[in-house]
Structures are given as structure tokens and as C-alpha cells.
Amino acid sequence: MIKNWKHDIENRRDKARNYLISGENTVEIRDDEVQIEVIATEIRTSSFKAQTTAVPPVTITTTISFPTKMDIIKQFTLNSQQKYSFMIVTRHLDGSADNQLLMCVPGCGGTGKFQLIRAITKYFQLTKRGKMLRKLAPTSIAAAEIDGLTIHSFLGKSHKNSKKKQKRTFGPDDMKLENEWRHVKYLIIDEISIIGLSLLACFNRGVWV
Numbered sequence: 001m002i003k004n005w006k007h008d009i010e011n012r013r014d015k016a017r018n019y020l021i022s023g024e025n026t027v028e029i030r031d032d033e034v035q036i037e038v039i040a041t042e043i044r045t046s047s048f049k050a051q052t053t054a055v056p057p058v059t060i061t062t063t064i065s066f067p068t069k070m071d072i073i074k075q076f077t078l079n080s081q082q083k084y085s086f087m088i089v090t091r092h093l094d095g096s097a098d099n100q101l102l103m104c105v106p107g108c109g110g111t112g113k114f115q116l117i118r119a120i121t122k123y124f125q126l127t128k129r130g131k132m133l134r135k136l137a138p139t140s141i142a143a144a145e146i147d148g149l150t151i152h153s154f155l156g157k158s159h160k161n162s163k164k165k166q167k168r169t170f171g172p173d174d175m176k177l178e179n180e181w182r183h184v185k186y187l188i189i190d191e192i193s194i195i196g197l198s199l200l201a202c203f204n205r206g207v208w209v
């Protein structure tokens with residue numbers, strides 16, 4: 001009796017093993033018995049294992065490579081003081097700060113203010129924000145050097161010795177002025193030390209309109 005029972009058990013076990021090896025998910029033991037369903041998925045034994053084996057979905061993104069600030073700092077061989085000034089401006093530009101950046105970079109002739117302006121201009125241009133920057137200077141030579149405008153030409157003022165005396169008037173409906181300055185967010189004034197107070201006041205009125 002025991003021998004038969006043992007033999008029956010072994011038969012069933014072999015049958016079950018063979019079905020599992022052959023890859024079938026359902027093992028039929030006997031017509032009158034309940035079917036055993038083999039679940040193919042792995043049963044989680046540890047939450048830690050589940051966490052570590054979870055592979056995050058891979059997404060493909062295309063990156064636009066902008067020149068880094070360090071590239072420009074290297075290109076213009078900015079010294080530490082020029083570098084700090086450059087970083088202040090470019091961080092303000094890249095940040096979401098709503099506050100106005102008022103910055104004065106003093107220095108004797110030949111200390112590298114123009115070199116700094118060149119580096120800042122390059123950053124605006126390479127990041128496709130050149131329209132946001134306007135450069136002004138009091139004299140035509142200084143303006144030409146920085147590739148900017150003279151304050152007089154911005155104000156539409158003729159020089160004292162000019163025959164044609166005209167004065168630009170500013171008003172809320174000055175569309176030409178508005179279009180000129182629509183995209184301008186940053187203004188660099190070179191050689192500010194030689195700008196007289198009256199011209200500065202006139203300029204101030206112009207930009208506030």
C-alpha cells in the first residue's frame with residue numbers, strides 16, 4: 001500500500017517536472033483534480049530588491065550645445081576681476097531674476113574694461129541674445145570701438161558745431177524709439193566718466209519714456 005502510494009507521488013512529481021521543463025504554464029495532474037497554474041512572473045521577496053532591480057525608462061533627448069562661460073573666459077583670457085564681472089552679468093542674464101542689475105566697473109585706462117565688454121558681447125551673441133544688448137559711448141571713437149552708438153545719436157542730438165540743429169523728442173507714442181529698444185534689456189555705457197551731467201539727465205529721460 002505504502003509502496004503504491006510512494007510510486008503514485010513520484011509519478012505525479014515527474015509529470016509536473018516534465019510539464020514545467022517543456023514550458024507549459026498549466027500542469028494537468030488528473031482529470032478529476034484541480035489544475036495548478038504556474039505563475040511565470042517573479043514573486044517579490046523583498047521590497048529592497050524590487051527597488052534596486054527597477055530600471056527607469058530611458059528617454060532620448062537632444063541637447064543644444066551652447067558655448068560655456070568658461071569657453072569665453074578662456075578665449076578672452078579674462079583675469080580674475082574681469083571673470084567676476086563677466087559672471088555677474090551672465091548669471092543675471094541666464095537667471096530668472098526680476099531685479100535690475102546696476103553695475104559699475106571702474107578702472108584706469110588699459111585695465112581691461114573693453115576686453116570685458118567684448119567677452120560679454122560674445123556671450124550675448126553666441127547665446128542668440130545679441131538684440132538684448134545695446135552699447136553706448138559718449139564719443140564716436142569710443143562708440144566705434146565697442147561697436148555701439150554714441151549717446152548723441154541715440155538721443156537724435158546734433159553736435160554743437162553741426163549746422164543742422166535738431167532735437168529728438170520723446171513721447172509715449174514714439175514708435176520708432178519703441179521699436180529700437182523693444183528687445184533691449186541690457187545697456188552698457190563705456191567711458192561714462194566723460195559724460196556730462198546734463199547729457200546723462202537727458203539720456204535718463206530718454207530711456208524712461
Ligand SMILES: Nc1ncnc2c1ncn2[C@@H]1O[C@H](COP(=O)(O)OP(=O)(O)OP(=O)(O)O)[C@@H](O)[C@H]1O
Nearest residue numbers: 076077078079107108109110111112113114115116
Ligand atoms: N584679460 C586680458 N587678456 C588679454 N589681453 C587683455 C586682457 N585685458 C586687457 N587686455 C589688453 O589690454 C589692452 C587694454 O585693455 P582694454 O582696452 O580692455 O582696457 P580699457 O580698460 O578698456 O582701457 P581704456 O579705459 O583706455 O579704454 C588691450 O590691448 C587689451 O586687448
